[in-house]
Amino acid sequence: MTDKPWLIRTYAGHSTAKKSNELYLNNLSKGQTGLSIAFDLPTQTGYDSDHILASGEVGKVGVPISHIGDMRTLLNQIPLDQMNTSMTINATAAWMLSLYIALADEQKVNRNKLQGTTQNDIIKEYLSRGTHIFPPAPSLRLISDMITFTYTELPKWNPVNICSYHLQEVGAKPVQELAFALSTAVAYLDRVKESDVLSSEEFENVVGRISFFVNSGIKFVTEMCKMRAFVDLWDEITRERYGVKDPKNRRFRYGVQVNSLGLTEQQPENNVYRILIEMMAVVLSKDARARAVQLPAWNEALGLPRPWDQQWSLRLQQILAYETDLLEFEDLFNGSKVVEEKVEQMKIEARKEFNHIQSMGGAVAGIENSYLKQELVNSNKERIQNINDGEQIVVGVNKFIETENSPLTANDSGIESIDPKVEAEQIKALNEWRQNRDQLLVNKSLTDLKLAAESNTNIMHASIEAAKAGVTTGEWTNVIREVFGEFRAPTGITQNLKTTTNNDYLEVKKRVDALSEKTGRRIKFLVGKPGLDGHSSGAEQIAVSASDCGMDVLYEGIRLTPKQIVKSSVEEDVHIIGLSILSGSHIQLVGEIMSELKKNKIDNIPLIVGGIIPIEDERILKSQGVTAVYTPKDYQLKDIMADIVSIVEKNLNHN
Numbered sequence: 001m002t003d004k005p006w007l008i009r010t011y012a013g014h015s016t017a018k019k020s021n022e023l024y025l026n027n028l029s030k031g032q033t034g035l036s037i038a039f040d041l042p043t044q045t046g047y048d049s050d051h052i053l054a055s056g057e058v059g060k061v062g063v064p065i066s067h068i069g070d071m072r073t074l075l076n077q078i079p080l081d082q083m084n085t086s087m088t089i090n091a092t093a094a095w096m097l098s099l100y101i102a103l104a105d106e107q108k109v110n111r112n113k114l115q116g117t118t119q120n121d122i123i124k125e126y127l128s129r130g131t132h133i134f135p136p137a138p139s140l141r142l143i144s145d146m147i148t149f150t151y152t153e154l155p156k157w158n159p160v161n162i163c164s165y166h167l168q169e170v171g172a173k174p175v176q177e178l179a180f181a182l183s184t185a186v187a188y189l190d191r192v193k194e195s196d197v198l199s200s201e202e203f204e205n206v207v208g209r210i211s212f213f214v215n216s217g218i219k220f221v222t223e224m225c226k227m228r229a230f231v232d233l234w235d236e237i238t239r240e241r242y243g244v245k246d247p248k249n250r251r252f253r254y255g256v257q258v259n260s261l262g263l264t265e266q267q268p269e270n271n272v273y274r275i276l277i278e279m280m281a282v283v284l285s286k287d288a289r290a291r292a293v294q295l296p297a298w299n300e301a302l303g304l305p306r307p308w309d310q311q312w313s314l315r316l317q318q319i320l321a322y323e324t325d326l327l328e329f330e331d332l333f334n335g336s337k338v339v340e341e342k343v344e345q346m347k348i349e350a351r352k353e354f355n356h357i358q359s360m361g362g363a364v365a366g367i368e369n370s371y372l373k374q375e376l377v378n379s380n381k382e383r384i385q386n387i388n389d390g391e392q393i394v395v396g397v398n399k400f401i402e403t404e405n406s407p408l409t410a411n412d413s414g415i416e417s418i419d420p421k422v423e424a425e426q427i428k429a430l431n432e433w434r435q436n437r438d439q440l441l442v443n444k445s446l447t448d449l450k451l452a453a454e455s456n457t458n459i460m461h462a463s464i465e466a467a468k469a470g471v472t473t474g475e476w477t478n479v480i481r482e483v484f485g486e487f488r489a490p491t492g493i494t495q496n497l498k499t500t501t502n503n504d505y506l507e508v509k510k511r512v513d514a515l516s517e518k519t520g521r522r523i524k525f526l527v528g529k530p531g532l533d534g535h536s537s538g539a540e541q542i543a544v545s546a547s548d549c550g551m552d553v554l555y556e557g558i559r560l561t562p563k564q565i566v567k568s569s570v571e572e573d574v575h576i577i578g579l580s581i582l583s584g585s586h587i588q589l590v591g592e593i594m595s596e597l598k599k600n601k602i603d604n605i606p607l608i609v610g611g612i613i614p615i616e617d618e619r620i621l622k623s624q625g626v627t628a629v630y631t632p633k634d635y636q637l638k639d640i641m642a643d644i645v646s647i648v649e650k651n652l653n654h655n
Contacts, residue, residue, distance in 0.1 A: 002328050005033075005321035006283065007084055007292035010310045011257060013038035013063035015422045017073035020063040023307060025077060030311060031318055034084040035116075036294050037074075038062035039096070041532035041583055044131040045559070046092050046477025050427045052561060056588030057532045058423035061304075062088075066430050066472045068106075071099040081109045085116035086161075086255065086292065091133040093120035094142050095476045098463035101154070105468070117158040117211055117255070120146060123184045126367045126487075127376060128166035130534020130558040133477060136364045138484035140191045142459060147188070148197050149460040151206050158211040160188055161255070168215035169261045170537040171380025174226045175346060177215065179353035180372060182233060183363040185210060189242065190362070200243075207238050208249030211291075216278040217259045223281035224333070225342040227288040230254070233347055233354075255292035256282045263301040265632040267396030267403050271298040276316055283320065286331040293317055299408075301632050303415030303614050304584065377540050384541055388504075388636055397635060415614060418584065430472070437470035445469040446479055453483040488557060504638040505549055511645045512550040515652075519575075522552040523648055526574040528565040529558040530589045531581065538610060539580035545637045546644065562589065566596040569605060575648045581611040587620055594625050604655060606647045610634075 010027055012035075013020045024035055040062040042054035048066050049058045058064050065071055080103070089096045097118050104114055122139040125132040132139070143160055150159040164172070164181035172180060189210065193203060214230070216223045234252040238244040258278035263271045275295050282290040295313040297305030320326060333339045357366050366372040386392040393399045445466040452462040459480075466476060516522045527543045529536060536558050543555040554572050556564075569577055581589060590609060597603040609621055610630040618629045627647055630640060 003286070005327060006290055007034040007255070008032055008314065008317045008321070009034045009036040009086060009255075009292055009294040010314055011036045011038050011088070011294045011296070012310060013040075013074075014061075014304060014416070015059040015063070015418050016426065017063055017065065017070045021074050021076050021078075023310075024074075026307060027310065027314065028078075030314060032314055034086065034292060035078070036086040037088065039087070039089055040064045041131070041534075043096075043473055044089060044092065045532050045534075046095075046133050046473060046481070047532070048472050048474030049423065049430050051474060053532055053559065055531070055592065056423070056585030057583055058426050059418055060584040064426050065096065065099065066426075066474070067433055067470055068099050068102055068467050069433055069470075071103050072106075075103065079109075080104050080107060081113040083115070084292075086294075087116065087118050090119055090122050090125050090129075091131055091139070092473060092477060093118045094146055094459055094463055095467070095473060097146065097150075097157075098460060098467045101464050102467035105464075111153050112155055114154050115156045117161045117213075118146070119163055119213065120160040121163040121184065121213075123187060123363050123367065124163050124166050124180075125534070127180075127372055128170045128535075128537070130536055131532075132487060132534075133481060134484040135487040136367060138480075139487075140188065140364070142480075143188055144191045144195055145459045147192050147206055147209075148195070149458055151198065151202060151209070153460075158209055158253075161211050161213045162188075163213040165213050165215040165257055167376065168217060168259065169535075170376050171378075171383055172376055173379055174219075174222055175349040175353060176375065176379060178226060178229055178233065178346065178350035179357060180363070181212065181214070181230075182237060182350070182354055183357045183366070185212070185234075186237065186241065186358075187363040193242070203242070204244045204246060204249050207242060207244050208246070208251070210253075212252065212254035214254050214256050214282070214290075215259055216256055216281045218262050218274055218278060220277055220281050221339075221342065223278070224285055224288070225339055225346060227254075227282055227290075228285060228333070228339070228343045229346040229350060231288045232343070233350060252288070253291055255294070256290040257294045257296065258282075260296045260300055262394075263296060263298075264394060264397050265301045266401065267406070268299055268301060269406055269408055270396050271296075271301070272312070272316075275313065276320075279317070279320070283326065285333050286329070287334070299415055301612065302409075303612055304418065306416045309416075377537075377544065380537050381541060381544055384635070384637060388638065397633075420588075433470065434472070441469045442466075442471055442475075445471055446475060449476065449479050450483060453480055505545075505641065508638060508641045508645060509548075509550045511642075511649075515645060515649055516550070519652060522550070523576075523645070524552040524554065524572060524574045525644065526565070526569050526572065526577045527553060527555040528560055528568075528577060528579050529581075530560055530562055530565055530579060530593060531583060531585050532559060533581055533583040533585070534558045535582045536580070538582070539578075541637065542578060542580070542610070542640070545641055549641045549645075551644075562592040562596050565593060566600055566602070569597075570600055570602060574605065575651070576606045576608065576644060578644070579607070579609045579611075581609065581613075584612070586611055586613055587617055587624075590621055590624055590626060604651070606651050608644070608647065 041057045043065050047054045147159045150157045162181050162185045164177045167177050231252040235250045238250040244250050297309035449462040525546050543553045547553045606627040608628045
């Protein structure tokens with residue numbers, strides 16, 4: 001008998017709820033079988049579109065959802081009782097799920113028919129994407145509330161999706177991805193068990209609703225073995241740690257997006273092959289096959305993919321699922337000596353790392369003492385160094401770089417562009433929403449929400465009522481923030497980092513030392529992350545490399561306003577400012593920072609920018625006064641460091 005194919009999704013959402021809805025309906029008409037909603041950064045971090053930190057970020061990396069009206073528009077004509085919906089949302093997961101449930105109630109859809117997943121994995125946000133809001137303890141309370149609520153009210157919903165995907169994106173090796181993800185899952189389940197809300201039987205069923213979202217890289221055999229190791233280790237943990245008897249509740253249930261980190265700006269057409277190979281690692285092994293797959297588009301290293309680009313990735317899945325005979329056979333790797341040995345080796349190493357994390361108090365303790373973050377920064381540093389040295393070959397980047405001009409990008413930029421008017425229109429619509437709602441009902445629901453947060457009452461009930469009352473994302477978050485506080489995660493940039501052994505840096509270090517001696521103090525380099533973009537690995541590696549070269553580095557982490565960055569530049573008297581922006585908001589944020597530099601009369605300080613920046617935008621940035629722009633094609637860190645020294649030297653000589 002032929003197996004059913006996995007859920008076929010594309011990760012999608014941008015500009016407005018209306019435009020995203022059109023995209024969803026179009027993708028579903030082409031054979032997509034589930035939704036995967038991408039929210040914009042203000043929504044992910046709990047800000048309304050008109051907040052100062054939302055400037056330049058509205059609708060860029062996902063869809064803005066500020067209230068139930070936006071959710072109505074987003075899911076218009078999509079039957080919620082027939083759809084399996086995945087939401088990539090974490091800190092505000094309880095709120096987005098509340099909006100989804102409120103909409104279902106409005107449509108008279110029985111809650112027990114709702115199927116889908118909220119990512120809701122806050123631990124990995126502290127380590128990788130940076131969309132956390134609240135401290136670890138109350139964040140785990142929110143997750144626990146969602147788990148227990150969905151058990152009774154939404155029995156087909158996966159309340160938390162342990163996301164190792166982003167761990168690999170910031171450098172995690174396969175064993176680290178295994179150990180860190182499993183430690184995270186244990187932290188959440190331990191919190192639910194400690195709450196003593198569920199019976200033993202109910203808790204076992206809750207374990208059965210926990211799912212994972214993993215990454216699949218280019219090392220095909222290793223990644224496939226990693227998935228088989230995940231299956232075995234999860235079965236072992238749920239059986240031995242929690243006493244789960246039913247094998248169905250011990251099943252490792254996971255979805256996957258293949259590796260975006262490995263997509264290249266150089267020869268981007270090669271990314272199609274990478275995506276296919278990486279997908280095969282998670283579907284070929286029946287015993288460890290993904291339940292849902294979403295693939296990036298070939299051009300995501302260039303910018304936002306167009307509908308046609310997403311269609312190309314969708315067709316790739318469909319060809320493998322429907323044209324081949326893959327689904328007609330049992331597991332192809334059972335009995336393979338090579339595979340079995342590799343899986344056992346990975347399990348041994350992962351158990352060792354897992355036990356080490358547990359010995360320090362678990363994943364939350366590993367965040368608070370910065371162990372997990374430091375390990376990821378070190379691993380990513382090693383990965384980048386291997387590429388720089390040519391030990392890890394990336395075709396088109398450090399080997400076989402000769403190329404013909406690509407017809408895929410010959411006539412245009414090859415990416416989707418977001419109309420700058422979107423943000424202003426979204427803010428206008430938001431203000432109209434606030435004016436037309438029942439403010440007394442809003443105030444009451446916010447009061448009830450605060451009372452629930454301050455007590456041990458499950459937060460979901462009050463959140464759903466707030467959604468129905470017309471409360472906005474920013475208002476919900478502000479109430480929870482007032483009760484729980486806010487948290488800035490460790491940067492991982494500490495003295496405990498491994499020092500580079502790359503001799504290529506020696507020449508740059510000599511130049512740094514000479515210039516520092518000439519000026520009477522160390523070259524001081526501020527690395528800044530303006531806006532809401534929390535993907536900090538690039539900024540971290542630049543900061544680490546600059547430090548290795550002898551510069552005095554100031555890196556204060558993510559989510560800074562232009563004013564904060566410029567204020568630090570003034571107070572620290574820096575020689576150069578480097579900005580990392582990967583959300584597409586570079587033009588607006590750089591413009592605001594340049595304005596602040598002029599106001600403070602320090603616009604003579606050189607400004608450099610790195611990120612996923614189309615060539616047309618690069619020209620605009622340089623016209624604004626940016627000295628240099630770096631994109632993923634600029635992978636040689638020693639060259640970037642040498643540029644920084646030259647820029648500082650030229651500026652000092654000029655002044």
